[in-house]
Amino acid sequence: MRLYDKPAHVLHDMLVKKEITSVELTKDVISRIDEVEDDVKAYLSQTRDEALKQAEAADARIAKGEEISFLEGIPGAIKDNICTKGITTTCASKILEHFVPPYNATVMEKLQKEHPVILGKANMDEFAMGGSTENSAYYPTHNPWNTECVPGGSSGGSAAAVAAGTAIWALGSDTGGSIRHPASFCGVVGLKPTYGRVSRYGLVAYASSLDQIGPLTRDVTDCAHVLNVIAGLDEMDSTSSAAAVPDYTKSLVEDVKGLKIGLPKEYFTEGMDSDVEKAVREAIGKFKEMGAEVIDISLPHTDYAISTYYLIAPAEAATNLERYDGVSYGERVDGADVVELMTNTRSAKFGEEVKRRIMIGNYALSAGYYDAYYLKALKVRTLVQQDYTEAFQKVDVIMAPTAPTPAFKIGEMIADPLQMYLQDICTVPLNLAGLPGISIPCGYSSKHMPIGLQIIGKALDEATILRAAYTYEQSQNFRNEMAQLGGEN
Amino acid sequence: MKYEAVIGLEIHSELKTKTKIFCGCATTFGAEQNTHVCPVCLGLPGVLPTVNKRVVEFAIKAGLATNCTINNYSKFDRKNYYYPDLPKNWQTSQYDLPIAEHGWVDIDIEGEKKRVRLTRIHMEEDAGKLVHSGTNIKDSATSNVDYNRTGVPLIEIVSEPDM
Numbered sequence: 001m002r003l004y005d006k007p008a009h010v011l012h013d014m015l016v017k018k019e020i021t022s023v024e025l026t027k028d029v030i031s032r033i034d035e036v037e038d039d040v041k042a043y044l045s046q047t048r049d050e051a052l053k054q055a056e057a058a059d060a061r062i063a064k065g066e067e068i069s070f071l072e073g074i075p076g077a078i079k080d081n082i083c084t085k086g087i088t089t090t091c092a093s094k095i096l097e098h099f100v101p102p103y104n105a106t107v108m109e110k111l112q113k114e115h116p117v118i119l120g121k122a123n124m125d126e127f128a129m130g131g132s133t134e135n136s137a138y139y140p141t142h143n144p145w146n147t148e149c150v151p152g153g154s155s156g157g158s159a160a161a162v163a164a165g166t167a168i169w170a171l172g173s174d175t176g177g178s179i180r181h182p183a184s185f186c187g188v189v190g191l192k193p194t195y196g197r198v199s200r201y202g203l204v205a206y207a208s209s210l211d212q213i214g215p216l217t218r219d220v221t222d223c224a225h226v227l228n229v230i231a232g233l234d235e236m237d238s239t240s241s242a243a244a245v246p247d248y249t250k251s252l253v254e255d256v257k258g259l260k261i262g263l264p265k266e267y268f269t270e271g272m273d274s275d276v277e278k279a280v281r282e283a284i285g286k287f288k289e290m291g292a293e294v295i296d297i298s299l300p301h302t303d304y305a306i307s308t309y310y311l312i313a314p315a316e317a318a319t320n321l322e323r324y325d326g327v328s329y330g331e332r333v334d335g336a337d338v339v340e341l342m343t344n345t346r347s348a349k350f351g352e353e354v355k356r357r358i359m360i361g362n363y364a365l366s367a368g369y370y371d372a373y374y375l376k377a378l379k380v381r382t383l384v385q386q387d388y389t390e391a392f393q394k395v396d397v398i399m400a401p402t403a404p405t406p407a408f409k410i411g412e413m414i415a416d417p418l419q420m421y422l423q424d425i426c427t428v429p430l431n432l433a434g435l436p437g438i439s440i441p442c443g444y445s446s447k448h449m450p451i452g453l454q455i456i457g458k459a460l461d462e463a464t465i466l467r468a469a470y471t472y473e474q475s476q477n478f479r480n481e482m483a484q485l486g487g488e489n
Numbered sequence: 490m491k492y493e494a495v496i497g498l499e500i501h502s503e504l505k506t507k508t509k510i511f512c513g514c515a516t517t518f519g520a521e522q523n524t525h526v527c528p529v530c531l532g533l534p535g536v537l538p539t540v541n542k543r544v545v546e547f548a549i550k551a552g553l554a555t556n557c558t559i560n561n562y563s564k565f566d567r568k569n570y571y572y573p574d575l576p577k578n579w580q581t582s583q584y585d586l587p588i589a590e591h592g593w594v595d596i597d598i599e600g601e602k603k604r605v606r607l608t609r610i611h612m613e614e615d616a617g618k619l620v621h622s623g624t625n626i627k628d629s630a631t632s633n634v635d636y637n638r639t640g641v642p643l644i645e646i647v648s649e650p651d652m
Contacts, residue, residue: 239537
């Protein structure tokens with residue numbers, strides 16, 4: 001029986017009804033990995049033996065008649081910048097090639113209480129810097145819908161695994177769009193929670209004021225369940241929110257009557273990709289049909305968001321990445337003295353994009369430039385936040401494309417970093433404002449590549465964006481359409 | 490020509506808390522190397538600091554004892570420099586908004602009262618300890634780092650050049 005193409009909630013019911021076992025399910029996903037992973041390369045490392053042990057343990061609990069959690073015995077993948085105790089965590093960088101964290105990220109501690117099966121660590125852009133997973137120091141991941149194309153980034157491995165059926169669910173991280181963008185490119189659901197909703201303890205820091213961990217799943221139902229597990233206050237993360245965590249599965253109702261949807265005119269520009277515009281506008285039309293009210297709004301500082309992000313994020317990254325120096329952990333390239341040791345290690349082991357951003361960051365923070373660049377960017381960030389605060393006085397959610405284009409070919413954009421940065425144009429404003437956003441499939445390009453609709457919510461209002469996403473999802477069939485990959489599909 | 494000595498002091502003082510400034514590791518001196526450590530004070534990838542309330546209380550007490558203004562809004566900043574006894578290659582300290590400012594200490598010099606003004610008192614973390622095989626880092630074949638001391642809470646007391 002083919003199980004890898006089913007969402008977690010269907011598999012959970014089958015496990016509870018004893019129609020399948022977790023070992024059967026895990027083996028099916030593993031054989032799917034054997035079938036397609038050479039073409040997709042979503043994983044940096046796999047933990048099959050441990051996974052099967054976890055599956056056996058889940059089956060033992062089920063056999064005993066114990067009540068099982070939603071994710072119990074269901075295989076998933078974890079982005080390789082989330083610390084997993086005892087499992088290499090490389091951030092897709094050479095500098096952490098053999099790094100095995102002696103501790104678990106808080107999200108892993110929370111997950112493990114649910115007894116999922118962890119298949120391995122997912123590929124990504126190095127240190128989460130990128131929009132295509134081509135910046136991985138190891139290899140690029142390929143989009144399951146067309147393996148000549150990128151899966152998006154930086155959580156490209158997580159998104160591709162879920163899309164290819166080599167993971168039923170995955171965790172990613174989002175600093176400028178890195179969950180939503182690959183979700184859009186790979187035709188899966190990806191949610192970036194409100195800043196502070198999910199603990200960052202154990203997430204290798206890229207930009208501390210922007211990073212968040214979130215789920216990538218087949219459908220909105222699974223997304224709500226995973227969010228339930230990972231959300232919540234963490235005493236190890238002083239930036240995590242003390243706000244109560246609602247039961248996000250209560251948002252899985254089909255109701256958008258009277259929902260006020262804001263359409264920011266700055267996101268629907270003249271030069272935008274016609275396939276993306278068509279798919280997104282059709283989706284908005286569907287919402288109208290279902291009783292929502294569409295209101296034109298303006299987010300006037302949208303134009304400055306990319307520049308603001310590409311000053312703040314590199315500045316924070318420049319300091320966050322100082323610790324990688326070959327002294328006490330990670331790889332080391334020796335030198336005549338300690339300065340040479342550190343310099344040699346970082347020069348040899350950091351990739352180009354990482355070096356580029358560290359240099360941009362240090363430049364923006366340096367004396368003489370601090371005020372003109374970094375400080376100015378912080379001020380513009382406040383203006384971007386204010387745009388949203390004002391807009392949310394008139395609307396409940398904001399909708400826009402997730403990415404400006406469908407997935408492009410591997411190698412197409414990598415030569416021009418600035419072009420690549422523009423991929424984030426629809427996603428970064430959210431990170432700057434700390435707001436939650438979800439990307440759900442809403443159509444295909446003329447080349448049958450997935451297109452994502454982005455739904456943006458008020459701070460800590462994941463419930464409303466999940467409800468809107470669920471309602472639309474149930475009116476369409478995208479969640480049942482899988483990439484044509486490998487022999488059987 | 491006559492020269493007059495004008496002296497200001499920057500004094501780092503360890504705060505006598507049970508645990509470190511940003512994690513729960515013990516601060517006791519003299520433990521076996523690298524035993525009072527954890528992912529946070531080792532600066533491992535992914536860790537975050539959690540402020541020790543007692544550190545803030547002690548710093549405020551020091552400020553009150555020296556007639557400082559205690560700032561309601563105060564923050565930590567990163568002082569970035571590379572050195573092997575500094576795990577993250579930055580020291581979490583306070584830059585422009587320290588916890589206490591503009592205090593003074595009155596001292597007695599041969600019966601006369603003299604006021605030494607304090608510019609500021611701020612909180613910061615200590616670094617680790619380097620043990621060199623030679624006399625210093627430059628002429629040693631190897632150096633060892635003991636991270637027990639990283640994250641031990643300090644206050645830095647800065648005086649005006651009043652002495």
